[in-house]
Amino acid sequence: MVKWDAEAYKESSHQQFKWGLELLDKLALKGSERVLDIGCGSGIS
Secondary structure, three states: OOOOOHHHHHHHHHHHHHHHHHHHHHHOOOOOOOOOOOOOOOOOO
C-alpha cells in the first residue's frame, strides 16, 4: 500500500503545472472557451 505524502506531492507539483501549460498551448484556445480542471495538481495557479 502506498502512503500519501503531501510534502512530496507539493515538491513535484511544479512539473504537473508545466505539463498543464504545455497541454493548454496544444489546444490552441481562442479565448472564449472554458477549461475545467478537475482535481489536477496542487491547486497552485
